[in-house]
Amino acid sequence: MTLPEHRARREAASPQDARKAGKRCPLQPLLLGLLLLLVFFGYGFLSSRRPMPGGLGVRPGMLYPQPKALTPSRSDVLVLTPWLAPIVWEGTFSPEILDEQFRLQNVTVGLTVFAVKKYVAFLRLFLETAEQHFMVGHRVTYYVFTDRPADVPHVPLREGRRLAVLAVRSHARWQDVSMQRMEVISRFSEQRFRREVDYLVCADVDMKFRDHVGVEILSPLFGTLHPGFYRADRRAFAYERRPRSQAYIPPDEGDFYYMGALFGGSVAEVQRLASACHQATVLDKANGIEAVWHDESHLNRYLLYHKPTKVLSPEYLWDQRLLGWPSVMKKLRFVAVPKNHEEMRSP
Amino acid sequence: KPKCYPLHSVVLLTILILAFFGYGFLSSRHLMPAGVRAGHSVAVRDPDGWQVVTLSRMLYPQPMVLTPSRSDALTVTPWLAPIIWEGTFNIDLLNEQFWLQNLTVGLTVFAVKKYMVFLKAFLETAEQHFMVGHHVTYYVFTDRPADVPHVLLKEGRQLVVLSVRSYARWQDVSMHRMEMISNFSEQRFRHEVDYLVCSDVDMKFWDHVGVEILSPLFGTLHPAFYTANRKAFTYERRRRSQAYIPWDEGDFYYIGAFFGGSVAEVQQLTSACHQAMMVDKAKGIEAVWHDESHLNKYLLHHKPTKVLSPEYLWGDWLLDWHPVLKKLRFVTVPKNRQKIRNP
Numbered sequence: 001m002t003l004p005e006h007r008a009r010r011e012a013a014s015p016q017d018a019r020k021a022g023k024r025c026p027l028q029p030l031l032l033g034l035l036l037l038l039v040f041f042g043y044g045f046l047s048s049r050r051p052m053p054g055g056l057g058v059r060p061g062m063l064y065p066q067p068k069a070l071t072p073s074r075s076d077v078l079v080l081t082p083w084l085a086p087i088v089w090e091g092t093f094s095p096e097i098l099d100e101q102f103r104l105q106n107v108t109v110g111l112t113v114f115a116v117k118k119y120v121a122f123l124r125l126f127l128e129t130a131e132q133h134f135m136v137g138h139r140v141t142y143y144v145f146t147d148r149p150a151d152v153p154h155v156p157l158r159e160g161r162r163l164a165v166l167a168v169r170s171h172a173r174w175q176d177v178s179m180q181r182m183e184v185i186s187r188f189s190e191q192r193f194r195r196e197v198d199y200l201v202c203a204d205v206d207m208k209f210r211d212h213v214g215v216e217i218l219s220p221l222f223g224t225l226h227p228g229f230y231r232a233d234r235r236a237f238a239y240e241r242r243p244r245s246q247a248y249i250p251p252d253e254g255d256f257y258y259m260g261a262l263f264g265g266s267v268a269e270v271q272r273l274a275s276a277c278h279q280a281t282v283l284d285k286a287n288g289i290e291a292v293w294h295d296e297s298h299l300n301r302y303l304l305y306h307k308p309t310k311v312l313s314p315e316y317l318w319d320q321r322l323l324g325w326p327s328v329m330k331k332l333r334f335v336a337v338p339k340n341h342e343e344m345r346s347p
Numbered sequence: 348k349p350k351c352y353p354l355h356s357v358v359l360l361t362i363l364i365l366a367f368f369g370y371g372f373l374s375s376r377h378l379m380p381a382g383v384r385a386g387h388s389v390a391v392r393d394p395d396g397w398q399v400v401t402l403s404r405m406l407y408p409q410p411m412v413l414t415p416s417r418s419d420a421l422t423v424t425p426w427l428a429p430i431i432w433e434g435t436f437n438i439d440l441l442n443e444q445f446w447l448q449n450l451t452v453g454l455t456v457f458a459v460k461k462y463m464v465f466l467k468a469f470l471e472t473a474e475q476h477f478m479v480g481h482h483v484t485y486y487v488f489t490d491r492p493a494d495v496p497h498v499l500l501k502e503g504r505q506l507v508v509l510s511v512r513s514y515a516r517w518q519d520v521s522m523h524r525m526e527m528i529s530n531f532s533e534q535r536f537r538h539e540v541d542y543l544v545c546s547d548v549d550m551k552f553w554d555h556v557g558v559e560i561l562s563p564l565f566g567t568l569h570p571a572f573y574t575a576n577r578k579a580f581t582y583e584r585r586r587r588s589q590a591y592i593p594w595d596e597g598d599f600y601y602i603g604a605f606f607g608g609s610v611a612e613v614q615q616l617t618s619a620c621h622q623a624m625m626v627d628k629a630k631g632i633e634a635v636w637h638d639e640s641h642l643n644k645y646l647l648h649h650k651p652t653k654v655l656s657p658e659y660l661w662g663d664w665l666l667d668w669h670p671v672l673k674k675l676r677f678v679t680v681p682k683n684r685q686k687i688r689n690p
Contacts, residue, residue, distance in 0.1 A: 067598055069421050069430070069573040069656070070671060078412050079423050082437035083444065084559065084653070086427040087412075094425035101426065101650070216427065221399050225412065234409045255410055269399055306399045307444070310427070313412075328413065 064094055076328055081255065081311055085219075089313040090330035093216045099137060102215040108139040109218070110197035110267075112185055113205045115144055116170045116177050118344050120151045122205045122337060127155040127163070133209035133333070141197055145184060174345040178260075179295045182278040189271035200270040203334075204261035206344070211315075211333040219310040221265035221273065223303045227314035227323055229257035240297040245289050246280035247297035249304060258303050260296030262317050262334065265309070273302050400447040407437055419671050424598065424654055428562075432656045433673040436559045442480065445558040451482035452561070453540035453610075455528055456548045458489045459513045459520050461687050465549045465680060470498040470506070476552035476676070484540055488527055517688040521603075522638045525621040532614035543613040547604035547679075549687075554658075554676040562653040564608035564616070566601035566646045570657040570665055575600070583640040588632050589623035590640035592647060601646050603639030605660045605677065608652070616645050 073079060073092045080086060111134065115123045127142065142163040144152055147170040157163060168184055171177045185202060193200055199218050229237055237257040240247035264270055277298040284291060291297035315329055319336040416422060416435045423429055454477065458466040470485065483504040487495055490513040500506060511527055514520045528545055536543055542561050572580055580600040583590035607613060620641040627634060634640035661678045668675065
C-alpha cells in the first residue's frame with residue numbers, strides 16, 4: 001500500500017478501535033496485572049532496603065527501633081545471669097542484627113541428634129521442622145547418629161544445609177543409650193566436628209521445631225532452662241544429691257536446672273563438656289552408682305562449675321501437653337513430641 | 348492484526364517503574380567509603396583460647412528466673428550484649444572467673460600539657476576502686492615525663508610512662524590518642540596485657556569499677572544522652588565526614604572518655620578511628636566531636652559485646668542524677684576549660 005494509505009490506516013487505529021481492540025485483547029488486563037505486580041515489587045524492594053543493583057556502591061543502613069536505656073526489654077523475667085550471660089527470651093534480641101553478624105562470619109552450625117533403635121521414627125518430623133525453623137539462612141550440618149542408617153528418612157534440605165549419617169552402637173538400656181551420647185559427641189568433636197563446623201547444638205530427637213530457633217542461641221557455651229523447674233527453688237532441683245556421685249550438687253548450691261535435651265556451644269567447649277560428663281559417668285560406674293537423671297545430672301554439675309555464656313529460656317524446650325502455654329512464654333520454639341515412654345524404650 | 352496494547356499504557360508503565368526506582372536511588376542515604384568493612388554490623392569474636400574456667404564451690408543467692416535484676420533499665424542490648432548496671436552482676440563470681448584466668452588489665456590515660464594536673468587524683472582513686480585485687484598496668488602517655496607524680500601502688504600493679512608529642516590544639520591532642528593507642532597496642536600492649544581500658548584523665552573514681560566491664564569490646568553510655576531519642580544524639584551529621592551517621596540510625600551515644608576491650612579489638616578500633624580522621628583531614632573536615640564522633644561510628648557498625656551504664660561515666664556538670672543510677676563510679680573533675688586547654 002502507499003505511504004498515505006498506510007498512515008491513514010494507522011490513524012484509523014484510533015481510540016475507538018483501540019478500545020475495541022483492548023476489549024478483545026487479553027493482554028490489556030495482563031499488562032495491568034503486571035503493572036500492579038511491579039508496583040508491589042518496587043515498593044517491597046525499596047522498603048527492604050537491599051543494595052541497589054548496578055554496583056553503585058550504595059548500601060542503605062539497617063533500620064530498626066532505637067533501644068531505650070531505661071526501658072527493659074522484658075519486665076517479667078530475668079534476662080541476664082549474675083555472671084552476665086544473657087538469658088534468651090523473645091523480645092530480648094533482634095534477629096535481623098544477629099543474623100547479619102553471624103552471616104558476615106559465614107558460620108556453620110552442627111546439630112547432633114541420636115536416633116537409636118525405635119527413636120528413628122522421630123527423625124522425619126525433627127528434620128522437616130528443623131528445615132523450617134532452625135538457623136534458616138545459615139549453613140547447617142545435621143549429624144544423625146543411629147544404629148540403623150538404612151532407616152534414616154530422606155528429607156529434602158535447603159541450600160547450604162547437609163546431613164551426615166554416623167553409625168553408632170545401640171545399648172540395651174535406654175539410660176545407657178542416653179549417656180553414651182556424651183562419649184560419642186566428645187569423640188566426634190575431636191575427630192570431625194572441629195574441622196567442619198563452628199558451633200555445635202546437641203538435641204534430643206523426640207522433639208519438633210514449631211518456631212524460630214536461630215543464631216541468638218550461639219555462644220561459647222549454652223544450656224537451656226528445664227521447663228519443669230524454671231520457677232523452682234534450688235532445693236527442689238532434681239540434682240543428684242548423693243555425695244558419692246560425681247554429679248553431686250549440695251542443696252545450697254545451684255543456679256538453674258538445665259535440661260539435657262538441648263545444650264551446645266563452640267566445638268571446643270562442647271568437647272570439653274562432653275568429655276567431662278563422660279568421664280564422670282565412667283567414674284560413677286566404677287563406683288557402682290548411676291546419677292538420678294543420667295547425663296542430665298552430669299550436665300548440671302558441669303554447668304554449675306563452668307558457667308555457660310548464654311542460657312536459653314524454656315521457650316527453647318517445652319512440653320505443651322504437660323505444661324500448657326503460660327503467658328510468660330511468648331513463643332514455644334522447640335517442643336516435645338508425644339511418645340509412649342514404655343513402648344519407645346523397650347526393645 | 349491490530350496491536351493489543353495501546354502506547355499510552357506502555358508509557359505509563361515505564362514512568363511508574365522509573366518513578367519507583369528513581370525514588371529509591373534518590374532516597375538512598377549515603378555512600379559507604381571504600382575500605383570500610385561490608386555490612387552494617389560486624390560480630391566481635393571472643394578471643395581464641397580463652398576457655399570457660401572451672402570454678403569452685405561458692406555460696407550466693409539463687410538467681411530467680413521470673414524476677415528481673417533491674418525493672419527500671421534495659422540490661423541487655425538487641426544484639427545480646429549485657430548493659431552493666433548495679434544489681435545485674437555478682438562481683439564475687441566474676442572476680443573468681445577472672446582470677447582463674449590470670450589476666451592483666453591495661454589502663455591508658457593521656458596527661459599532656461596542663462592535663463598533668465589531674466593525674467595524681469586519677470591514679471590515687473584508681474588504686475582504691477579500679478580492678479582492685481587484679482593485675483593492672485597503668486600506661487601514662489605524656490609529653491612531660493618528669494612531672495608524672497609518684498603514687499604508691501598496691502601489689503600486682505605497675506605504672507609505665509610513655510613519652511609522646513603534644514599538639515597545639517586540644518582537639519588534636521584528643522584525636523591523636525587513637526593513633527597512639529593503636530601504635531602502642533601493636534608494639535607493646537599485646538605482649539603485656541589482655542584487656543585495655545582507655546580513659547580520659549580529668550576524672551576520679553568514686554566507686555567500684557571492676558572486671559564486670561571486661562569483654563572483647565565495650566563502650567560507655569554518655570551521661571547526657573542515655574534517655575535521648577537517637578535524632579538528638581550529637582553524631583556527626585555531615586555526609587562528607589567518615590563519622591557520618593544518618594538520622595534513623597544509631598543505638599546509643601557512647602562517650603569518648605571510656606572505652607576498651609581485648610588488645611586486638613582496641614587496636615582495630617583505634618586504628619580504624621585514626622584512619623577515618625586522616626581521611627577527614629585530607630578532605631578538610633573535622634568531625635563535630637572529634638574522636639568521639641568516630642568512636643560512635645565504629646561502634647554502630649562493630650557492636651560492642653558489653654555496654655557500660657552512665658554509672659561508669661558521670662559528669663560533674665550534671666546537677667542531679669536519675670534514680671536509675673544506684674552508684675556514681677567514675678566522675679569528671681570540674682575544670683576551667685579555657686584555662687586548661689590553652690597555653
